[in-house]
Amino acid sequence: EVQLVESGGGLVQPGGSLRLSCAASGFTFSNYAMNWVRQAPGKGLEWVSYISSSGTMIYYADSVKGRFTISRDSAKNSLFLHMNSLRVEDTAVFYCARGELRGVALSVDYWGQGTLVTVSS
Amino acid sequence: QAVLTQPASLSASPGASASLTCTLRSGINVGTYRIYWYQQKPGSPPQYLLRYRSDSDKQQGSGVPSRFSGSKDASANTGILLISGLQSEDEADYYCMIWHSSAWVFGGGTKLTVL
Numbered sequence: 090e091v092q093l094v095e096s097g098g099g100l101v102q103p104g105g106s107l108r109l110s111c112a113a114s115g116f117t118f119s120n121y122a123m124n125w126v127r128q129a130p131g132k133g134l135e136w137v138s139y140i141s142s143s144g145t146m147i148y149y150a151d152s153v154k155g156r157f158t159i160s161r162d163s164a165k166n167s168l169f170l171h172m173n174s175l176r177v178e179d180t181a182v183f184y185c186a187r188g189e190l191r192g193v194a195l196s197v198d199y200w201g202q203g204t205l206v207t208v209s210s
Numbered sequence: 211q212a213v214l215t216q217p218a219s220l221s222a223s224p225g226a227s228a229s230l231t232c233t234l235r236s237g238i239n240v241g242t243y244r245i246y247w248y249q250q251k252p253g254s255p256p257q258y259l260l261r262y263r264s265d266s267d268k269q270q271g272s273g274v275p276s277r278f279s280g281s282k283d284a285s286a287n288t289g290i291l292l293i294s295g296l297q298s299e300d301e302a303d304y305y306c307m308i309w310h311s312s313a314w315v316f317g318g319g320t321k322l323t324v325l
Contacts, residue, residue, distance in 0.1 A: 124314065134248075134256065134305050136314035148312050184255055195309050197246065198271065200255040 091115040091199040093185045098204030105175050109204060111168040111185030119163035122188030124197055125170050127181035127206075137183070138170065142191040153179075175208045182206075211235050214306055214317035221323045226296050230320050232289040232306030240282050245289035246307040247280065249300075250319075256305065262289065296324050 097109040111123070125137040138159040139148045147159055158171040168185055182203040189196045215233045222228040230247075234240045244263040248256040258271040262280025270276070277294045293300055301324045306317040 126314075133303075133319045134250075134307075134316045136307075136316060139314065150313060194244065194261075196258075196261065196269075197307070197314065198258045200257075202255055 091187065093187065093199060093201030095183065095185050095201045095204035098183065098206045100207045100209065101175055102210050103175060103177055103208055105208070106171070106173045107175065107206060109170040109172070109183055109185075109206070111201060113166045113168065113185075113187075116187070118161075118166040120191050122191075122195075123159075123161060123168045124186045124188050125157075125159060125168075126184045126186050126197075126200075127179075128184070128203075129178075129181040132181075135181070139188065140168070141188075172206070175206075177208050180206060180208050212318065213238065213310055213315045214308065216304075216306060216317040216320045218318070219321045219323065221325060222296050224296055224298060224324055227292060227294045228296055228300075228322060230291040230293070230304050230306075230322065231283075231286075232291070232317050234287050234289070234308070236287070238287075238310065240287045240289055241284055243289075243308045243310070245280065245282070247278075247291045248305045248307065250303045250305065251301075259291070259304075293322075298324050300324055 092114045094112045122141045124139050140159045156174045160169045182205050184203045185201040186197045187199040213235050244261050246261045247259040250256040260270050262268045279292045281290045303319045305319045
């Protein structure tokens with residue numbers, strides 16, 4: 090069974106930093122791309138970042154470019170999101186979501202339960 | 211203008227069919243995109259339903275009933291999620307998504323009410 094478990098959320102002041110983690114199990118992590126997607130309270134889904142299975146291709150939403158950094162550790166079956174210069178508008182539930190199998194069509198299928206990040210003074 | 215536009219809400223009766231639309235911005239041709247659909251219930255993460263590009267390029271999510279299906283209306287530049295035989299448990303938010311300009315883009319979501 091595919092499982093994605095996020096951690097690291099919490100309350101942080103504007104301008105602060107936070108690192109989110111996602112522990113993956115139930116599939117061969119190193120063969121899959123991964124994504125971070127967020128959802129502000131009462132709002133829709135917003136894609137944040139993508140990292141390919143090899144880690145060589147990385148993309149960011151314009152809203153986080155230059156402030157957030159995605160990374161992965163396939164030896165630990167883990168995905169990370171380093172967030173700097175946090176703003177009030179970054180307040181959201183952050184989801185880790187599995188991307189496509191290497192060599193197959195792009196996709197986003199399984200999602201974790203999410204971790205809440207609150208940016209407030 | 212948003213890349214993907216979804217109606218904010220839709221109501222339908224149990225047992226009926228509902229067509230949820232996802233309109234692509236002018237200049238972005240629906241024919242060239244795979245459209246992905248997700249269902250989200252309150253307090254839960256999104257669940258992958260299906261992706262649709264054409265009848266020869268489509269995928270149903272694992273365990274997703276066949277009464278959920280995808281299609282396109284090229285004349286309206288729109289992707290469609292059709293839910294037949296509506297059940298009360300289909301009441302949820304539905305999001306469409308495409309890969310566009312090296313980014314995943316979501317529609318604003320449609321709240322489906324079954325009453």
